[in-house]
Amino acid sequence: MQSLQEDKSMKKKAQPKEKEGEQKGRAMQIVVFKQGDEEFAMHIDQIKEVVITPSIARMPQTPDFVLGVANIRGNIIAILDLEKKFGFQKDEQRTLGGKNFTLVIESEEFKMGVLVKEVPNTLTVYESEIEESLNVIHDSSMEQNYIKGIVKKEGRLIIMIDTLKIVTESEMNAVAQAVVSN
């Protein structure tokens, strides 16, 4: 939470810069977090809060990367481990692996949390800095669905993702599994 606030104050300082950023397109804030050695990011509007990971109840009939559900302020939230989803971690066990913080994502339909090791930072980027529809991604696999674009800034390479899409895919997995088990 703290660092988010700090960055929000930074946003104020950054505002005068917006004039010069006119050619760069609209400015937006993203939340950057590490998964494995890579940096991922989501739009700040998607993230409700960052909390210390609560105790998680395991759920049967779910894919491996769904660790279970947790109670965050009376809301039941599905906890996802994206490292497992992306294949950065081959661990069969559903353990936290030192991921002590949870990014809480809430939309009308979905309530879920993404596990992270460190409190994430925010970053102001301009539309021109986001590369969408990269050939590399298109060729690679189905994953293009939830990868929204790639941010190149100050030598960093940040992958913008849309978590809601990840879950929509995982939903399909769950259905497929249910069919197998029946």
Next chain:
Amino acid sequence: MKSNDEEYREIFLAEALENFEEINKVLTQLEKKPTDTAYINTLFRITHTMKGNATAMGFEGISSLTHVMEDLFGEVRNKKIELDSEIFAALFKAVDVLEALIGAIKTGQKVQFRGIQTKLKVIIERATTDTPSGVASEKEEDSDSLKPESSKDTNSKKKEKATSKDKKNNKPKQEEKESLKVIEEILDDAEAEEEEVDLPLSDSKIVVSDLVHVPVRKLDNLLNLVGELIIERDRILASYSTNAHSSEFSRLNRISSDLQYSVMDVRLVQVGFLFNKFHRVVRDAANLESKKVRLELSGVDTEIDRNILQIISDSLIHLIRNSVSHGIEPPEEREAHNKAEEGVISLSAFNDSDGVVIEIKDDGKGIDIEKVKKKAIENGLVTQELLSLMSMDEVLLMIFEPGFSTREQVSALSGRGVGMDVVKKATDSIGGNIKVTTQENEGTTIRLKLPASMAVKGTLLCMLEDQTYAIPLSYTEAVVSLYKKDLHKLSNGLVSTYLGKTISVVFLKDLFDLSNGKNLHKRILQSGFDHLHAEAQLHVVIVSHNGRIIGLVVDKLLQQKEIVEKPLFKPLDNIKILSGVTILGNGKVCPVLNIASINNMIFTATLANQKVY
């Protein structure tokens, strides 16, 4: 949240429909007894209220139509119009148009109402202008002389006393009489005014009714909030339980419990509300099949949660149609069996411990078990081997499987193999049980055991690998301890005996592995057993669903607890073996097992194995 406008519209719609029903009813009664002023007054009042409401909401069609109707009833009340069959025909037409107009609010259709409106106007105008004024005034005088009789009598008596001395003089008496008449007229006027004033008063009484209409949506919300309050209370109680002053919370405990039960009580409706609609269902179904069937209702004042009633209403329609179509025989066949020509279907409801039982009973030919067995094998629902292991109850329950119908020919009503599985799905979804009993030539009874309320669920908490799970008590039969020697391997599963019956036993852990699609080797349901120490004691929860009994092996049994269940949401709404989750006093999340689907899963798994061999 919906906007205020929409909310008002909902309320108006509900009220308008109710008013419309009332108009319809009273008008029919009036037609039989056209002079009854009570009916006319009622009609005047209802149309007046409806006009007011419709004008306020800006529904021009309804307001102008009801306005004319109100005028007409006003004239009838004032005896200016005599009701005849022509006027009744016009009125009924107007009521039909009114219904269409009310319906059009929802659908947004355009309804022609000007025609009938003008017709009513013409009737009023004809009545008020055509009647000679003399007749009207005569009538008025008639009524005048009737009404204020008492006051006139006393007045005139006084006058008579006062004038008794000049009895012989005619003139002053006539003067007196004239003055009397003036007084009378004034009195009458006052009375007439009083009457006019009376009307709006009686209307305002109707507005401030003892009943409050509340949309179910709001009640649902209230119930959710109470549920959260209970969870929160339990959390606080748990965190202070180490403190010696636990009695400090007893008041909070009691008040919140009372609140919870009050809210649950508000949601209860009488089953008669639904049952009464089935007279028509039975009649239509019987006519279509040219059978004679009578519906008998009992226990109509039994109360059940409104949402549960809604969920099972379709199922009951299916079951009743099914009873007419499959159960009751044609009249000739009934006579051949020495039964009354008219078949009887009885629909009854009663309270049973913490739930409500609804029974649909017919005195028809009963279910042909052999036919059910044959059909089940034909449709691939079971195998011959499995069938021989199944009890009579289990065989009968197969009529609720999808794609099952014993009727050779498809009839218009039932027999398409859909419908009965809807019943099973509906009862499963609310945690109910179905039981079928049948006797050849005596009839069939289908008994649905339903929870009376969905707000709280009694559950048994148990542990498995550091995780607490809740098992609904409505499905729990018993809790027993077994040893490894009590369990036996049978084909792919495990069996044991409980109260002399053979039941299948499943390790909950194996079940989760199975459902996760891991280690899909053949003997997965025995892996827990294989890893067991020979002396180990097992905690087994015996659960039964629709007559199928299974034992679930868990690590540890905790306590019995009332929980407020929250449904699973996206992206977890595909988990079949859980019906929802709850938050325990310690703030941890506890999954609630869906016994109905676990039961089905084990059954289909056994079936799949049978097919392999």
